[in-house]
Amino acid sequence: MGYLSNATILVDAILTKKGREKLASGTDNFSISLFALSDDELDYKLWNPNHTLGATYYGEAIEHLPILEAIADESLLMKYKLISLPIQTIYGPTVSVTPTSFALISPGASVTLTPSTYPANAQLYSATINNTTDFTLVATEQSTGGGGMSTDSGMSMAASGAGGGATVQTSQTAVGSKFKVTSKNYNNSTRSCIVTITGIDTGGTATASGTAYAYVTSGGGNMSTN
Amino acid sequence: MATSTSNSGGTATAVTTVNSQIFTHFSDEDIIDSGQTTVTENVWSSEIGGTLTAFFTSSVQVSSSGDYYYDVYQTTYSATSAAVQFAIAYGNAQGSGSYEKFTNMGVSGYTPSKAVYFQYANILLPNGTSRFTVNGNSINDFIAINFQRERVKEVLDPGNWELTVDNGAGVITTLVDSNTGISESSVSETYDIVSGSISSGIYSSTSPVYYGKAYPKYGMLIFDARVLKNSASIDIAETEHSSSESNNIGTMFDAIKAGASFTARNKQTIASQYYFVRVKNNKYNYSNNPTYWVTGSLRFADFVSDPVSYITTVGLYNDSTELLAVAKISQPIKKTKTTESLIRVCLNF
Numbered sequence: 001m002g003y004l005s006n007a008t009i010l011v012d013a014i015l016t017k018k019g020r021e022k023l024a025s026g027t028d029n030f031s032i033s034l035f036a037l038s039d040d041e042l043d044y045k046l047w048n049p050n051h052t053l054g055a056t057y058y059g060e061a062i063e064h065l066p067i068l069e070a071i072a073d074e075s076l077l078m079k080y081k082l083i084s085l086p087i088q089t090i091y092g093p094t095v096s097v098t099p100t101s102f103a104l105i106s107p108g109a110s111v112t113l114t115p116s117t118y119p120a121n122a123q124l125y126s127a128t129i130n131n132t133t134d135f136t137l138v139a140t141e142q143s144t145g146g147g148g149m150s151t152d153s154g155m156s157m158a159a160s161g162a163g164g165g166a167t168v169q170t171s172q173t174a175v176g177s178k179f180k181v182t183s184k185n186y187n188n189s190t191r192s193c194i195v196t197i198t199g200i201d202t203g204g205t206a207t208a209s210g211t212a213y214a215y216v217t218s219g220g221g222n223m224s225t226n
Numbered sequence: 227m228a229t230s231t232s233n234s235g236g237t238a239t240a241v242t243t244v245n246s247q248i249f250t251h252f253s254d255e256d257i258i259d260s261g262q263t264t265v266t267e268n269v270w271s272s273e274i275g276g277t278l279t280a281f282f283t284s285s286v287q288v289s290s291s292g293d294y295y296y297d298v299y300q301t302t303y304s305a306t307s308a309a310v311q312f313a314i315a316y317g318n319a320q321g322s323g324s325y326e327k328f329t330n331m332g333v334s335g336y337t338p339s340k341a342v343y344f345q346y347a348n349i350l351l352p353n354g355t356s357r358f359t360v361n362g363n364s365i366n367d368f369i370a371i372n373f374q375r376e377r378v379k380e381v382l383d384p385g386n387w388e389l390t391v392d393n394g395a396g397v398i399t400t401l402v403d404s405n406t407g408i409s410e411s412s413v414s415e416t417y418d419i420v421s422g423s424i425s426s427g428i429y430s431s432t433s434p435v436y437y438g439k440a441y442p443k444y445g446m447l448i449f450d451a452r453v454l455k456n457s458a459s460i461d462i463a464e465t466e467h468s469s470s471e472s473n474n475i476g477t478m479f480d481a482i483k484a485g486a487s488f489t490a491r492n493k494q495t496i497a498s499q500y501y502f503v504r505v506k507n508n509k510y511n512y513s514n515n516p517t518y519w520v521t522g523s524l525r526f527a528d529f530v531s532d533p534v535s536y537i538t539t540v541g542l543y544n545d546s547t548e549l550l551a552v553a554k555i556s557q558p559i560k561k562t563k564t565t566e567s568l569i570r571v572c573l574n575f
Contacts, residue, residue, distance in 0.1 A: 009559065009568070009569045009570065010569075010570045011554065011570070011571055011572070012571075012572050012573075012574070013551040013552060013572065013573040015550065015551050016552060018549060018550055019549075022544070022548070022550060031544050031545070032252070032501065032543065032550055032551065033251060033252055033543070033545050034250065034252070034542075034543040034544070034545065035503050035541060035543065036248050036250070037503075037505065037537045037539065037540060038539045038541060039535065039539070039558065040538065042515060042517070042538060042558060043517045044513070044518045044525060044526075047525075047526060049528055058534075062536055063558055064557070065557065066556070067538050067539075067554050067555060068554070069554060070539070070552045070553065074548070077552050078541040078549055080514045080515040080516070081248050081513075081514050082248075082512065082514070082537065082561070083248055083510065083512045083514055084246060084248075084508070084510055084512070087508075087531065087533065088531065089512060089533070090523055090530055091524075092512070092514070092518070094522055126547050173546065173547070175546060175547060199248075200248065200249070200547065201246045201247060201248055202248065203514040204514060
């Protein structure tokens with residue numbers, strides 16, 4: 001008779017850039033309250049339901065995969081989150097966003113991004129914009145009151161872009177059901193951004209890409225092309 | 227949200243709304259503050275073992291600020307991996323041992339060595355005290371070794387450093403601090419520097435030769451220049467030169483280089499927090515991984531009744547779903563509706 005294993009898996013965590021930023025601004029701003037799980041580097045196509053040794057071996061190729069170390073850039077982590085769904089689920093969550101691309105032709109011009117989940121249902125989304133130097137992102141509707149939300153009902157916008165630094169593009173995250181992206185491009189070059197929208201309850205993602213066109217200089221002054 | 231089927235008599239029937247979940251709240255008992263842990267490690271650049279055996283200076287730095295200090299590197303300073311390990315300075319309360327750098331002041335004694343002496347005195351000595359003392363004797367001049375702050379981290383680990391100096395004429399002296407061989411949890415402001423070794427302890431422990439003072443919280447070692455001269459035969463000159471440098475810093479550097487052995491460790495206190503990630507049997511059995519689905523449907527029919535997922539990463543978030551910390555697991559953990567997982571995540575900061 002063998003011994004039962006009572007082992008607890010112990011792992012060390014590293015702070016992300018966002019975590020360091022929060023910690024640097026004071027321990028009161030560093031408050032971990034939620035966890036999520038992911039399997040970013042796995043390929044489920046390696047699951048082999050035809051393995052001749054039986055069901056125990058179906059996942060053999062996946063289970064022996066050595067996992068890579070964590071990196072500190074939070075925007076590159078937790079891409080594919082595990083999700084809790086009822087047993088007997090067949091169809092996965094699909095998040096889409098309208099529009100999927102947009103062009104802003106003058107400073108202050110804006111667009112509203114409207115995400116949705118198939119099948120249609122109200123829920124919260126997390127939107128992250130990768131360029132806060134030239135764009136701002138705000139949630140225009142904070143909550144839809146839809147059912148099925150399993151996280152904080154009190155989620156609020158979480159803006160953390162640096163705002164300064166002409167050459168550093170920092171990310172900014174907002175939580176809501178609709179989002180407004182505004183151009184603040186006063187530069188003489190075309191700038192772009194990508195907004196990644198993730199369903200808070202589903203983990204499904206969709207992206208929208210945007211461009212802010214150059215503010216054309218004419219006769220020594222700035223003139224909008226609008 | 228996702229479309230699911232209800233299990234009715236073994237027949238799958240489509241329904242339109244179900245609850246789904248990505249994030250789980252920690253409860254109060256899931257987060258444990260374990261207090262503080264003390265960690266010690268080698269102070270030198272990571273490619274160096276516990277002992278620094280090669281010492282280099284930078285001609286650029288020496289020519290610009292060598293009157294005051296020499297930066298010491300672990301390799302040729304022009305090498306890409308070169309990094310300052312520590313600095314050597316010479317201080318003299320009268321201003322001797324270095325030349326009159328500021329001749330336009332018209333007052334003698336305002337030399338780099340004097341500036342250095344009182345720079346260190348102001349930092350290390352109590353208010354109102356202007357002279358260093360070793361074993362009750364006032365120090366007129368000293369050699370200072372000053373570790374890079376990032377190497378010392380919180381404190382230089384007392385009792386865990388050892389410096390060998392060689393005067394180049396056969397006199398080799400090994401220096402440690404008076405905490406060598408003694409275990410104590412707290413770190414004092416100062417320790418005496420004596421001859422000895424980490425492995426054998428203090429030489430002549432009942433009547434040691436006192437070479438100076440160690441200031442572990444500052445990452446500084448102060449050596450009485452006269453004791454270095456008299457007991458270690460290192461020729462520290464006090465002569466005041468009007469136009470040339472005594473090069474006491476260079477003399478000490480040569481002695482350290484010839485000794486070819488400098489061991490030191492730092493010490494820091496790390497706060498640890500443990501997060502108990504409890505993954506219940508009916509949670510996280512599906513994945514958003516694109517390989518999990520084929521055109522929106524489960525890739526494998528078996529997953530409809532017996533879904534399987536694998537955990538490779540734990541993400542720790544705040545209420546705004548900002549990812550603050552992440553932990554990777556060495557091998558994927560299989561998750562099914564009949565299994566639960568408990569992952570203890572340790573976060574040090």
